[in-house]
Amino acid sequence: MKITRLLLMLSFLSTSFCWGQSPEYQKMKAKKIEKSSVFTKIINRELEATIVYEDKDIIAFVPLRPQAPVHLLIVPKKEIHTLNEVSEEDTLLLGKLFLVAKKLAKEQGISETGYRLSINSNEDAGQSVFHLHMHLLGGKTLGPMVAQDE
Template identity: 55%
Template structure:
């Protein structure tokens, strides 16, 4: 099943690509939640992190290193950045193709505004 990200990989729809190698593609999010908001995706379609298989370990490691490179190239590595992967509906996953959000460029608030449970 083709997703929006598959169409970006295949250049069927445009994207502001900031990094690419043989396994990974990174592009700016069209609805940024921070001054720097880049999505890093594997070119192999894996619907969710929950669907990843042991043989995907090397690819997922490359995904994380590509996210690190995007942060460095964007100038946010030293001040700090956040990596987020949403998995399945309750997390807010909208596109069912594994992706890492790289967020930064400003001081980011806490992820969970709920008070700690006793």
């Protein structure tokens, strides 16, 4: 019984170590969270952006470096650092993000041809702004979301 517990503990510790965020990423993330996010600055009109949608809960704008002919960022005004911090009280807000994405896809003329919604969370997904946001991408045939193994 003691050996089984020891093996389980070692297994847990090794997977935590192997699957955790790198120290460099953790440091960068902590620094960025300490400051207001660039999205909060846009919401507060401290930075300019091409805003395409706004209501009391959500703002949507064109990113500085678009990755597709149509690329919009849909951002809740409530600052939630990562998807891992979402709570049950955010249920309606998250649903509204999808409804705004649907509306914007239609307005941008990509609702019928197709579009992608993407939310990155933490290091392996490439999250660099620690304020939850959804990417709306379309306007061309999009490649696979990740490299495909052959």
